[in-house]
Amino acid sequence: MLAAIVGAALGLLLAYALGSSSNAEQQQLRERERGEADRALARLRRELEESEQRGRDQADLLQLLPDLVRQMFAVTGRRGVGPHALKLVDQLFHPSQSAIFVARPAQRRLALATGHGLPTSLAPGFEVEYGQGRLGHVAENRAAMDDGDFKNATAIVRRQIEATNVRDLRADVVAPIEEYDGALLGVICLGGARSRQGQEKRLLKMVAELTAVAITHVTRLRATEQAANVDGLTGVFNKRFFSERLGDELHKAEREQQPLSLLILDIDHFKHYNDTNGHLEGDEILKKLGQILKGSIREDDVASRYGGEEFVVLYPGVQKAEALRLAEGLRRAVESAAFPNRASQPLGTLTISGGVSAFPDDSRNAVDLIRCADQALYEAKAAGRNRIKAANPNYLT
Numbered sequence: 036m037l038a039a040i041v042g043a044a045l046g047l048l049l050a051y052a053l054g055s056s057s058n059a060e061q062q063q064l065r066e067r068e069r070g071e072a073d074r075a076l077a078r079l080r081r082e083l084e085e086s087e088q089r090g091r092d093q094a095d096l097l098q099l100l101p102d103l104v105r106q107m108f109a110v111t112g113r114r115g116v117g118p119h120a121l122k123l124v125d126q127l128f129h130p131s132q133s134a135i136f137v138a139r140p141a142q143r144r145l146a147l148a149t150g151h152g153l154p155t156s157l158a159p160g161f162e163v164e165y166g167q168g169r170l171g172h173v174a175e176n177r178a179a180m181d182d183g184d185f186k187n188a189t190a191i192v193r194r195q196i197e198a199t200n201v202r203d204l205r206a207d208v209v210a211p212i213e214e215y216d217g218a219l220l221g222v223i224c225l226g227g228a229r230s231r232q233g234q235e236k237r238l239l240k241m242v243a244e245l246t247a248v249a250i251t252h253v254t255r256l257r258a259t260e261q262a263a264n265v266d267g268l269t270g271v272f273n274k275r276f277f278s279e280r281l282g283d284e285l286h287k288a289e290r291e292q293q294p295l296s297l298l299i300l301d302i303d304h305f306k307h308y309n310d311t312n313g314h315l316e317g318d319e320i321l322k323k324l325g326q327i328l329k330g331s332i333r334e335d336d337v338a339s340r341y342g343g344e345e346f347v348v349l350y351p352g353v354q355k356a357e358a359l360r361l362a363e364g365l366r367r368a369v370e371s372a373a374f375p376n377r378a379s380q381p382l383g384t385l386t387i388s389g390g391v392s393a394f395p396d397d398s399r400n401a402v403d404l405i406r407c408a409d410q411a412l413y414e415a416k417a418a419g420r421n422r423i424k425a426a427n428p429n430y431l432t
Contacts, residue, residue: 113137113250114334117149120246124225125151127238131227132205135212135246136163136170138219145174145222154203168200169209173222179210179243181236208235210243212250220250266340268318269325277339277347281401284337284351288394296350296358299408300365300389303420304381305344312376320374320385327372331365347408355393355425362389362423370421388415392426406430 106119117135124133134150134157147153147161166175172192173180185196200206205226212220223243228235264276272280281297288295302308302324309317321344328338328346337349348365350358366387374385390411392398397407407426415424 113253114148116246116249116253120223120242120249121149121151123242123245124223124239127231127242128225128228128235129230130205130225131229133223133225134204135221135223137221138174138212140219145170148221156203157201163201166195166199169196169206170201170204170222170224171199172196173209173211174219177211177213177217177219179208179236179240181208184236208239210236210239212243212247214247214251220247266325269321269328269340269346271325271328271346272337272339274339274341277337277341277349278401280337281349281404284349285394285399285401285404288351289399293352294354295394296353296355296391297393297404297408298348298350298358298362298365298389298391298423299341299345299405299412300348300362300387300423301343301345301412303386303388303416307381308376308379308385311379316375323372323374324369324387327368328365331368332361347405355391355396358391358393359423359425362391365389366421366423382421386421388412388420389423390415390426391423397426397428397430 117137121133121135124130130152132150132152134153135148136145137148138144139146139162143165145163145165147157147159149159150157163170163174165171169180169185172185172195186193188196204224206224207226207228209222209224211222214220223239223246225235225239231238264272266273284295287293302320305317305320308320321340324346325338325340328348332338332348333350335351337351339347339349341347348362350361353361366389369387370384372385377383377385380386390408390413392404392407392411394404398404407428407430410430411424411426415422418424
């Protein structure tokens with residue numbers, strides 16, 4: 036294309052230079068040739084500028100990608116990939132808004148996972164149905180679309196999209212995040228791009244593909260780790276894994292100046308249950324409690340069996356007050372669960388007690404953090420069981 040334009044332009048310029056000015060017809064021909072030459076040179080200039088812009092885009096991506104990819108692939112859960120993907124979007128486009136919605140295929144819905152520049156009306160967890168507005172349309176059809184694509188849709192589709200669009204969300208460009216097998220993981224969108232205008236759809240699609248690879252990698256890595264680090268009876272992590280993870284999370288919390296909370300719990304009157312019903316039935320209780328723990332914690336939380344009937348839950352990024360609320364919800368879930376033979380327990384049902392400590396309020400090291408939570412657990416037992424207690428920083432003085 037470029038060679039053809041250059042050849043045509045040079046040919047026209049040469050003809051113009053050799054032309055004669057002997058008559059009006061030749062003068063008009065020269066004028067036309069001059070115009071054609073000017074237009075050819077303008078096209079050449081545009082092609083060169085676009086080529087240079089693509090080169091700059093690729094160079095920028097090569098500079099941005101290595102560090103961001105390392106960060107994306109170093110996270111411990113799928114939830115951690117999204118913020119790094121949006122960081123890349125923000126650095127590429129400088130948009131006024133950007134967001135990632137995760138797919139919930141069973142409900143055919145998208146849920147807001149993270150976003151930048153969004154109004155308070157769009158909080159994490161906000162849901163959009165497949166087919167609803169621009170986001171739902173892309174989720175349904177699995178194709179990246181920009182503002183022009185939406186406007187060029189058929190009248191029926193355009194009316195449906197406009198009637199169901201998410202209010203206060205700018206979605207000028209939307210791209211699906213898909214696994215290799217075509218399963219939808221979510222969508223990524225941006226609005227009000229201030230950089231690389233006209234390049235948004237192509238580059239956002241690249242970001243979506245990279246995000247999908249990172250999510251798939253983290254998911255597989257986590258599954259592999261879990262197979263080696265899971266307690267065989269209860270299905271939660273084992274003590275060795277928890278000890279390693281606690282050290283890692285403490286270093287991260289200190290480095291990033293983020294809170295970290297820890298819950299130690301055990302089953303009230305578990306010896307009585309074993310003595311009354313037998314150890315095999317006691318094992319079934321431990322299995323069921325493991326299921327409740329896994330079903331009650333957030334994706335980034337860590338639930339482990341600490342020993343016997345004792346369990347521990349790690350809450351990264353959570354203050355003590357929030358950890359107490361989460362632990363109280365867990366306590367209620369256990370209290371109301373239909374454990375076999377629960378009515379024979381001293382409290383009339385099967386219950387747990389727990390103690391919560393937090394970094395940095397109670398301690399800045401793993402051993403003392405556990406010690407504080409354990410002391411709080413002892414106080415919960417002494418106060419009548421079936422309760423959660425907060426650690427007192429004075430425990431260590």
